[in-house]
Amino acid sequence: MKAAVLYEVGGVPRYVDFPDPVAGAGEVIIDVRAVAVENVDKMFAAGTHYASGRFIAHLPAIPCFDGVGALPDGRLVGFGNPRVPYGALAERTVVAGDAFAPIPEGIDPAVATVLGTAITGMSIKTAAGFVAGETVLVQGATGVAGRLAVKVARLLGAGRIVATGRDDDQLREVRALGADTVINTAVSDEALAQAFVDARGDGYDVVLDYLWGRPTEILVRTLIPGAFAFPKPTRVIQIGESAGTELALAASSLRTSGVEIYGAARGLGPETMAEIYGQIVRWAQAGELTFDVERVPLSDIKTAWQRTDLRGRRLVVLP
Numbered sequence: 001m002k003a004a005v006l007y008e009v010g011g012v013p014r015y016v017d018f019p020d021p022v023a024g025a026g027e028v029i030i031d032v033r034a035v036a037v038e039n040v041d042k043m044f045a046a047g048t049h050y051a052s053g054r055f056i057a058h059l060p061a062i063p064c065f066d067g068v069g070a071l072p073d074g075r076l077v078g079f080g081n082p083r084v085p086y087g088a089l090a091e092r093t094v095v096a097g098d099a100f101a102p103i104p105e106g107i108d109p110a111v112a113t114v115l116g117t118a119i120t121g122m123s124i125k126t127a128a129g130f131v132a133g134e135t136v137l138v139q140g141a142t143g144v145a146g147r148l149a150v151k152v153a154r155l156l157g158a159g160r161i162v163a164t165g166r167d168d169d170q171l172r173e174v175r176a177l178g179a180d181t182v183i184n185t186a187v188s189d190e191a192l193a194q195a196f197v198d199a200r201g202d203g204y205d206v207v208l209d210y211l212w213g214r215p216t217e218i219l220v221r222t223l224i225p226g227a228f229a230f231p232k233p234t235r236v237i238q239i240g241e242s243a244g245t246e247l248a249l250a251a252s253s254l255r256t257s258g259v260e261i262y263g264a265a266r267g268l269g270p271e272t273m274a275e276i277y278g279q280i281v282r283w284a285q286a287g288e289l290t291f292d293v294e295r296v297p298l299s300d301i302k303t304a305w306q307r308t309d310l311r312g313r314r315l316v317v318l319p
Contacts, residue, residue, distance in 0.1 A: 001017070001018060001019075001020050001090060001091040001092050002015060002016070002017060002018070002090070002091050002298060002299070002319070003015075003016065003017075003018040003062050003089060003090035003091065003298075004062060004063065004089035004090065004298060004301040004305075004317070005018055005060050005061070005062055006045050006059060006060060006061055006062070006063055007059060007060045008059065009045070009046065009047040009056050009059070010045070010046045010047065011045070012302055012305050012306060013045070013062075013063055013089065013301050013302070013305055014301075014302060015298065015299050015300075015301050015302065018060075018062065018090065020092060021083070021086045021092055021093060021094035022094070023094055024083075024094075026096060026097045027083065027094050027095065027096055027097060028071060028072070028094070028095060028096075028097055028100070029072060029092055029093075029094055030069035030070070030071065030077070030079050030082075030092065030093050030094070030095060030100070031069050031070045031091070031092055032067055032068075032069040032088060032089075032090060032091060032092060032093055032319045033067070033068050033069050033070060033076070033109040033318070033319070034067060034068045034069075034109040034110045034112070034113050034316055034317070034318055035064050035066075035067035035068075035088040035089055035113060035316065035317045035319070036064075036066075036067070036113035036114055036117075036293075036314050036315065036316050036317075037063075037064060037089075037304070037305065037315045037316075037317060038117075038314075041063050041064050041065070042305070044056070044063065044065075045063050054084065055084060058084045058085045059085075060085065061084060061085035061086075061087060062082075062085060062086055062087035062088070062089050062090050062093070063087045063088075063089050064087045064088035064089045065080060065081060065082065065087060065088060066078065066079060066080040066081070066088060066113075067079060067088035067093075067113055068103060068109040068110075068112045068113050069093070071100070075102065076102070076103045076109065077100040077101060077102055077103060078100060078101050078102075078103055078112060078113075079093070079095045079099055079100040080095070080099050080100070081095060081096070081099050082094060082095050082099075083095065083096075089298065089301065089317060089319075090298075090319060091298070091319045104281045104285065106285050107281065107284060107285065110293050110295055110316045110318065111284065111291050111293065113293075113314075113316055114144070114291045114293060114314045114316070115277070115280055115281065115284065115291070116277075117144055117145050117148055117291075117314065118145075118148045118149075118151075118152055118280045118289065118291075119273075119276060119277065119280070120145050120148075120149060120208070120210075120239050120264055121145070121148050121149035121150075121151070121152030121153065121208065122152055122156075122276040122279070122280070123208065123237050123239065123264045123266075123267075124136060124149075124152075124153060124156065124206045124208060124237065125156060125276070126266070126267040126268055126272055126276060127235075127237045127262045127263070127264055127265075127266040127267050127268075128206045128235035128237055128262060129235070130153075130156060130158075130205070130206050132156065132157030132158070132159075133157065133158075133159040134158060134159055134205035134206060135158070135159055135160040135161075135162070135200075135201060135202070135203065135204055135205045135206075136153040136158045136160070136161050136162070136204075136205065136206050136207075136208065137161075137162045137163075137164070137199075137200075137204045137206070137207045137208070137219075138150055138153065138161065138162070138163045138164065138179070138207075138208045138210075139164050139207060139208065139209040139210055139211045139215055139216060139219070140164065140165065140209070140210030140211040140215075140240060140242055140243070141163030141164060141165050141171075141174045141179065141182075141210075142163075142165035142166070142167060142170040142171065142173075142174055142311075142312055143210060143242070143312060144292075144310075144312055144313065144314045145210060145239070145240070146163070146165070146174075146208075146210050146312075147173075147174060147177055147292070147312045148289075148291070149208050149210075150163055150174055150177050150178050150179050151177055151178060151289055151290070152289070153178070153208075154177075154178035155283060155288060155289060160180045160181070160201060161178055161179045161180050161181075162179065162180065162181045162182070162183065162199045162200070162204070163175070163179035163181070163182050163183070164182070164183045164184075164185050164211070164215060165182070165183075165184065165185065166184065166185055166186040167184075167186075168184055170311060170312065171183075171184060173311075173312065181199045183195045183196065183199055185211075185214075185215045185243075189214075189218055192215065192218050193218050193221065193222050196218065196219050196222045197222050200222075202232070203232045203234065204223075204234050205232075205233075205234065205235065206234075206235050206237065207219070207234060207235070207236040207237065208237050208239060209236055209237060209238050209239055209240070210239050210240035210242060211240065211241070211242055211243035211244075212238065212240065212241040212242075212243055212244050212245065212246075212247055213241065213242075213243035213244020213245070213246070213247065214243055214244055215243050216236070216243070216247060217247050217248055217249075220236075220247075220249065220253045220257070220259055221250070221253060223253070223257040223258070223259055224250075224252050224253055224256060224257050225256055225257065228256070231256060231257055231258030232258055233258045233259075233260055234257070234258055234259050234260070235260045235262060236259060236260065236261045236262070237262050237263075237264055237266075238261060238262065238263055238264065239264045291314070292312060292313040292314065293313060293314050293315075293316045294307075294310055294313040294314065294315050294316065295316050295318055296315065296316070296317055296318070297317070297318055297319075298317050298318065298319040301317060304317065
């Protein structure tokens with residue numbers, strides 16, 4: 001079969017022939033239909049993800065760990081956790097017999113690979129208890145997940161949406177998606193702090209944070225009151241770290257600001273996941289939530305893997 005194969009840590013997958021997988025006891029072969037390539041997949045390939053050791057210990061190997069494909073009986077399913085070295089970027093892969101779930105009717109396989117990305121946007125509800133009418137700040141709104149978070153916040157009834165990013169053209173696109181106010185973070189610390197103050201109105205109720213690092217550090221400092229007060233809570237949901245892995249947090253940033261910091265997984269469980277995934281599917285089926293994907297053939301994986309021009313679109317590989 002044809003597959004995208006990684007031969008060295010930090011390398012670029014090559015489109016080559018690779019032995020077909022053979023199902024063992026309790027396993028099933030999947031004919032792959034679509035695979036979304038995300039930053040975490042590239043982190044695994046580069047050996048920089050905290051859980052990449054098992055993958056890079058089996059090189060050569062096929063990257064990516066979930067996708068959409070067909071069972072031997074033709075049923076379309078979403079699958080995950082293929083048996084190493086068989087990842088998802090191939091014509092076929094092999095997974096455990098319980099490592100797949102049916103794809104809802106009416107969902108394009110390429111779009112189905114991206115449905116899960118919208119789950120982080122739903123964390124304003126599951127992690128922070130969002131209620132309609134509240135103000136939401138999306139830190140890092142020009143990426144795939146950030147743009148979906150803006151759309152989700154609007155569908156959930158946000159009163160105001162403030163969005164940040166580093167590119168004015170992309171921020172204009174985010175405004176068209178539903179953001180009321182946008183902030184360019186590629187400015188001086190002082191200018192960024194003032195922009196956060198100017199945009200907050202009555203306060204940020206929920207912050208979806210895909211950035212961390214410098215922008216969030218500056219944001220949190222702006223939430224410290226100038227005098228003793230009973231602060232309005234600001235619930236910060238930590239999701240990503242594209243602007244930095246660490247945050248310098250002054251004691252006063254928590255003591256008097258009303259800031260509450262949660263991880264995105266707070267409030268998640270099997271029932272909650274099923275509920276929010278079902279809502280995302282219903283929005284997608286109704287055309288209320290749209291997903292921007294860039295479809296490329298598996299044969300173009302070398303070029304596609306290195307692309308930096310996607311501008312908020314998710315790269316989806318079609319074997």
